[in-house]
Amino acid sequence: MFDNLRNNSKIVVYIVVAAFIVTGGLMGFGSYMTQNSGNNRATQSQYIAQVNDKGITPEQYLSVLRSNASQASNLTQTQVIPFRLNVLNAMIEREILLTEADKMDINVEVTDQEVEEEISEILEQNDMTKEELEENLSSQEYTYEQFKNDIRSNMVNSKKVNQVKQSTYSNIEVSEEEIKNRYEELYNESEDKPELEEVRTNIKEDLLDKKQNQVYSNWLENKKTEANVIINDPVLFAYNALDKGNYQVAIDSFKDLIDSENASVSIYTYLAQAYSGAEQYEQASDIYDTAIEEFPENWELRLNYGDYLAERGQKEKATEQYLNASEQAGSNIYAHYQLFMAFNNIGANDEAEKEMDKITELQQKSQETEQQPEETEDTPTSIEEEIESNQ
Numbered sequence: 097m098f099d100n101l102r103n104n105s106k107i108v109v110y111i112v113v114a115a116f117i118v119t120g121g122l123m124g125f126g127s128y129m130t131q132n133s134g135n136n137r138a139t140q141s142q143y144i145a146q147v148n149d150k151g152i153t154p155e156q157y158l159s160v161l162r163s164n165a166s167q168a169s170n171l172t173q174t175q176v177i178p179f180r181l182n183v184l185n186a187m188i189e190r191e192i193l194l195t196e197a198d199k200m201d202i203n204v205e206v207t208d209q210e211v212e213e214e215i216s217e218i219l220e221q222n223d224m225t226k227e228e229l230e231e232n233l234s235s236q237e238y239t240y241e242q243f244k245n246d247i248r249s250n251m252v253n254s255k256k257v258n259q260v261k262q263s264t265y266s267n268i269e270v271s272e273e274e275i276k277n278r279y280e281e282l283y284n285e286s287e288d289k290p291e292l293e294e295v296r297t298n299i300k301e302d303l304l305d306k307k308q309n310q311v312y313s314n315w316l317e318n319k320k321t322e323a324n325v326i327i328n329d330p331v332l333f334a335y336n337a338l339d340k341g342n343y344q345v346a347i348d349s350f351k352d353l354i355d356s357e358n359a360s361v362s363i364y365t366y367l368a369q370a371y372s373g374a375e376q377y378e379q380a381s382d383i384y385d386t387a388i389e390e391f392p393e394n395w396e397l398r399l400n401y402g403d404y405l406a407e408r409g410q411k412e413k414a415t416e417q418y419l420n421a422s423e424q425a426g427s428n429i430y431a432h433y434q435l436f437m438a439f440n441n442i443g444a445n446d447e448a449e450k451e452m453d454k455i456t457e458l459q460q461k462s463q464e465t466e467q468q469p470e471e472t473e474d475t476p477t478s479i480e481e482e483i484e485s486n487q
Contacts, residue, residue, distance in 0.1 A: 145184055146326040147191040152184070160187060170430065172396050174362045177335050184332055190257060192319050197256035200263070204255040211248050218247075264315040265308040270300050278303055331363070338366055343374035361387065361397050372404060380404065395424040395431050399438060406442050415444055422451065429458045 143151035161168075161183055168179050219229060230240045276292070278299050283289045327333040334349030350367035353359055364387035371380035384401040391397050402417035418438050425431035432454045439448035 144327075144329050144332070145188060146324075146328070147188050148195060148324050150191050150195075152187055152191070157184065157187065172430075173360060174365050174396060174400060177331060177362055177366070178339070181332050181335055181339065184327070184329075188323075188325055189316060189320065190253075192316070192323050193257045193260045194253055195323075196260050196319065200260065202256050202259050204252055204259070206248050206251045206255070210251065211244055214247055214251060215244070261312055265311040268304065268307050268311055270303045270307065274303055275299050335366060338370050338373070341373065343370050346370035347374065347376075361391050361394050364390070365397065365400050368400075368404065372407075377408065393424050395421040395426075395428070398424065399431075399434055402438060406438070411442050411444075414442055415439075415447065418444075418447065422454070427458055427461075429455055429462075432458070 398421035436451035
């Protein structure tokens with residue numbers, strides 16, 4: 097059951113203990129193993145990232161990536177790094193929230209019954225018995241009591257995080273005027289306009305939820321700005337700079353990555369995007385051309401190049417790249433759907449229709465053979481493989 101979840105001969109516990117909502121989205125957090133989470137035994141170079149005086153180890157990061165691997169199953173090469181950064185940002189935000197919990201002297205308790213209920217849910221999700229779990233844990237020199245302690249620790253932290261989050265918007269209210277205004281926005285032109293009292297509760301809850309989320313989001317962004325956050329992973333550091341609009345930092349970082357190793361398609365694409373963001377369009381085009389020489393059969397690279405050309409108003413050149421991408425895409429239905437959307441966006445209706453025909457044909461073949469769409473080289477088979485290919 098756990099054969100593919102091993103790290104340094106230790107089991108990486110594959111669980112989703114709590115739903116943790118942050119700006120980056122909904123992230124399931126697996127247990128941080130006690131034998132792998134000792135920050136005092138790691139040096140700075142061993143951390144994926146650091147948040148103030150705390151470090152996030154590769155083991156911790158990989159366990160969370162694995163617990164979210166299903167979300168990355170259909171991502172293309174250039175989508176995987178943003179996904180990885182999103183996961184890391186969620187972990188960074190969690191550390192910030194736990195630091196705030198310490199400052200606020202938040203103390204919570206988790207009962208033995210809550211722990212056992214959580215473990216029962218884990219066993220059910222993994223179709224395991226308690227005996228099978230204990231056997232697997234024992235084979236990795238990890239006891240059931242250690243497992244319980246990790247579950248308890250994670251549940252305690254999750255409760256602390258929730259209390260901190262709730263404290264940021266505890267005084268937020270929705271006025272009667274806001275409810276009435278929203279009611280008019282929703283139903284002013286409706287033929288079947290309900291009475292205000294019939295929908296008051298739903299409107300109020302919706303408005304309150306949105307206001308609370310906005311207040312929390314603003315508070316968290318301020319805390320992140322105040323925190324000393326260092327990303328040590330070179331690829332994530334470079335993409336974070338690109339994502340934040342620090343284009344020159346991103347350019348320098350991605351150039352270093354290309355010079356220091358056999359860069360992937362995604363690294364070339366990000367470098368071109370950084371040049372484009374810095375309005376260095378000639379350099380961006382040169383990078384795309386160089387990448388196509390290196391990876392002439394990669395449909396995603398040509399799709400991205402086409403998107404870049406379309407943004408620059410070069411419709412004919414964009415169409416040329418999209419058509420080439422379609423040839424390289426083979427039986428990849430997802431790729432053809434992306435190209436269908438791309439053709440539509442530039443008003444190439446005939447080409448878009450041809451892509452839809454290809455999609456329909458591939459779907460029919462898939463139904464007839466009852467097989468999954470063909471897996472291509474540029475679609476990672478696992479999150480671990482994609483991580484390894486970028487390190």
